[in-house]
Amino acid sequence: MNLHSPSSTVADADLQERGGAPATWLPAVAEGLDIRRIFVAFRRRFRLFAAVALAVLLAVILVTLQATPKYTATANVMLDTRKERVSNVEEVLSGLPADSSAVDTEVEILKSRQLAERVVKGLKLEEDPEFNAAVRKPSGVKMLLGGIASLVGAKAPNLPQANSVEAQKLHEEVVDAVLDGLSVKRAGLTYVINVNYESDSPTKAAIIANKFAELYLLEQMEAKFDATQQATTWLNSRLGELRGQVQTDEAAVQQYKIANNLLSASGTNLTEQEISNYNLTLSQARAQVAEDQARLSTARSQLSRGSSGDDVGEALSSPVVQKLREQRAAVSAQVADLQGRYGERHPEMLKAKRQLSDIDTQIQDEIQRIISNLQAKAQVSSQRAAAVSGSLGGARGTLAANSRAMVRLNELQRNADASRTLYESYLNRYKETSTQGGLEQSDARVVSKAKIPTSQSSPKVALNLALGLVLAVGAGIGAVLLAEMLDAGLATAEDVERRLDTSYLGAIPLLASVAEGRTEAPIDYVMAKPLSSFSEAFRNLRTSVLYSRLGEPVKVVAITSALPGEGKTTTSICLARSAALQGAKVLVVDCDLRRRTVNRMLEAEPEIGLLEVLNGEATLEQTITLDAPSGAYILPLSKSNFTPKDVFGSVAMDKLLADLRQRYDLVILDTAPVLPVADTRVLAPKADVVVFLARWRKTPQHAIEAAFRLLSGTGAHVGGVALTQMDMKQQTKYGYGDPGYYYAEYKKYYVS
Known part of the structure; x- marks a missing residue:
């Protein structure tokens, strides 16, 4: 049974994660x-x-x-980077820098709560009903509540404190209301700031906007004036302290000179020059020591690695070694010539070899003399460096003795010089600051005052x-x-095939949607109107079921669904009657042990039925009844013989189905829903095809998928899904591409 392909399983899992169809x-x-x-x-x-x-x-x-209609007035303020230079004196509080961050900072200052509080105070906005709800004319309910509150408050012992807190709270609310109407924005990338104010009154909007701009400029002036006054006061007090410090430090210098007989600061230059010369000589001596030791170390390292000394640097430059090597080369050539001419034992050959050995000995002796010379040079340079170092130490001791008294004197002199320099700088700054009074300039100016708006802004x-x-x-x-x-329901054939990955068997229309004015039951309408579209739906369903298993005969069909109320019994009886009218020998077996809906629809209560046949208490001939109008046969369930036993999984049920296959062309098993009842899972594998019904737009997709999962392990072959109780009029709105979408065009083809 192919209920789900791998692709559909992944799609279903993703669908369940999203929580809906x-x-x-x-x-x-x-x-x-x-x-x-x-x-x-x-x-x-x-x-x-x-x-x-x-x-x-x-x-x-x-x-x-x-x-409420609102009016917005706008005042334009520009940060002026140009300044009038009355004097060259540096300001205490510098002007604003001409950069973007400075403009943005001033925008925030214009929106500050402190500036808004000054506007409230300056324009007495606490008395304005627009901003202060307390001065508005109260309604009847508010008057009553206010009277009660005043009576309660009169008895409270801490009324003054409460009033103070309430007054502060009221003031903060007024400021918040004023800030709500304020909007300050920078005009593009310019230095112009637009101060917008929105109010119920156009005149009031212009007044408040201008007040914000005016107080902003005034606040800048006040800030600079306050900074200048504070700086002047602080500098004056600081100068008095520095003046006393200068006098104290200079007196200490003179007293120290007298006490240590240092009336002149000269006499130390020669010693310092001598130390400098010693330092230079010592550096050169140490460099020579390092060079000589490096040469000696390199030569010894080469000899320790097995070298004959030929590659030692001093040996390469020695004229004696070079001359001996020339002699050795000549003798080596003579040895090679004699060896080829006379052989190894010839007297001339032996004489030449002795000469060659003697030259090698001379070369090695010369190399040893070179190594000894390197060692002597290293010792001499080391002794020279030690002598210079000793002289330097003596000179330093002399300088320390001569300069010990100067250390303290220099320290005192530096302190005195620093104190005087600091005092003079503060004195100059004090004189400059004192002259700045009245010269403060604002860093901004009003470019355009706010005009009374003539149209509402909101x-x-x-x-x-x-x-x-x-x-x-x-x-x-x-x-x-x-x-x-x-919408988790299924409405079209595409929904069935795409979302369930199974075959679409057909649709059973809602009788009221295809037969207006008819009052009979659907099972009777199939008999009354065999050529109607309603009857044709069951013929289409039967055709789909018969060809659901290509190459295999389909005789036993199980009709089931996920949930109750999806039209299983109606579909079973209508399908049986439709097939019987076409000449087929059909049997409907009521397999819903709990509901026995077949009996209710046919209005019959048999004494014996399916369970009696399975228990061996009755025969098929005794229990099967004929549906006289159509010619179909019914195997019902008796009323009182319900058993909790697994009757459908018994051998008797298998034998019964085998017998029915021989007797009838089509056996329809009207089963219980899959989710609430386990009987269908036992019975479904015994049928050739399982027809799964889903109510149009009602049955949730998750319920059908859950039923499919329960059937997937039973071995049942689900032929597909058929949609029941489909409203054909509404389907023309849902089923684009579906046969029901074109119902209005072909409904006249049928006999109603």
């Missing part, structure tokens, strides 16, 4: 934009779309109409309506998308 038209987005499918989805949800959009639009209109009716319309359309679309995403 996808919208029926959403695949169009993934596979390619299908405008018609989207149009059908919106036509289907048009009422929802219209209701949500209309509600949002009406809410926007209502809010716009009820909003609400902007046209803009609000346009935004409301866009918001309404967006909300409507969102509602449609949400409704489609939350």
Whole structure:
């Protein structure tokens, strides 16, 4: 049984993680934009779309109409980077730098709470009803509550403190209300700042905007003036301290000179020069020591590695070694010539070899003399460096003895010089600061004062309506998308095949949607109108079932569903009657031990039935009844013989089905739903095909998938899914691409 392919399993898992079934038209987005499918989805949800959009639009209109008209006035302030230079004296509080961060900082200052408090105080806005709710004319309810509060407060012992707290709270609320109407923005990348104020009154908006600009400039001036005054006061007090310090330090220098007989600071230059010369000589001597020791160490290292001394640097440059090597080369050539001419034992050959050995001995002796010379040089240079170092130590001792008294004197002199320098700098700065009084300039100026606005700034009716319309359309679309995403039911053949990965067997229409005005039951309508579209649906279903297993005969068909109320019994009886009218020998077996719906539909209560046949208490001939109108046969369930035993898994049930295959062309098993009852899972593998019913747009996809998982391990062959109780009129809105979508075009083909 192929219930789920690997691809569908991954898709189902992803679907369950998202917590819902996808919208029926959403695949169009993934596979390619299908405008018609989207149009059908919106036509289907048009009422929802219209209701949500209309509600949002009406809410926007209502809010716009009820909003109080507001007027905005704008004052323009520019940060002026140009300054009037009355004097060259540096200011105590420097001007603002001409950069972007400085402009942004001033914007925040204009929006500061401190400036707003000065505006409130300057314009007495605490007495304005627009900003102070306490001075507004109270309503009847507020008057009553206020009277009660005043009576309660009169009895409280801490009334003054409470009033003080309430007054501060009220003041903060007024400041907050004033700040709510303020908007300060920088004009692009310029140095101009727009001070906007929005109020119920156009005149009041202009006054407050201008007040903010005015107090902002005044605050800059006050800040500079205060900084200058504070600096002057501090410098004056500091000068008195520094003056006393200078006098003390200079007196200490003179007293130390007298006490240590240091009336002149000269006499140390020669000693310092001598130490400098010794330092230079010592550095050269140490460098020579390092060089000689390096040469000696290198030569010894070469000899220790097995060298004959030929590659020692001093040996390479020695004329004696060079001359001996020339002699050795000549003798070596003579040895080679004699060896080839006379052989190894010839007297001339032996004489030449002795000469060659003697030359080698001389070379080695010369190399040893060179090594000894290197060692002697290293010792001499080391002794010279030690002698210079000793002389340097003596000179340093002399200098320390001569300069010990100068150390303290220099320290005292530096302290005196530093104190005088600091005193003079403070004195100069004090004189400069004293002359700055009255020369402070603001770093900004008002470019344009706020004018009384002639039109309201809010609400902007046209803009609000346009935004409301866009918001309404967006909300409507969102509602449609949400409704489609939350629609977990199956509506079309595409839904069945794509979302369940199984075959679509057909659709059973809702009788009221295809036969208006008819009151008979569906099982009777099949007999009354065999050529109707309702009857044709069962013929299509039978055809799909018979060809659901290619190459294999289909005789036993189990009708089941995930949940109760999905039309299993109605479908079973209608399918049986339709097949019987076509000449087939059909038997309906009621396998729902709990409901016995077949009996209720046929209005019969047999004394014996299926259980009696399985228990051997009755024969098939005794229990099977004829459905006289159609010619189909019914194997019912008796009323009182319910048993909890596993009757469908017994050998008797297998024998019964084998017998029925021989007697009938089609055996329809009307089973219980899969999820609540386990009987169907036992019975389903015994049928040739399992027809799974799902109620149109009602049965949740997760319920069907859960039922499929329960059946997957039983070995049952699920032929596919058939949708029941389909409203054919509504299907024309849901089933784009589905046969039911074109029902309005072909319904006249049938006899109603």
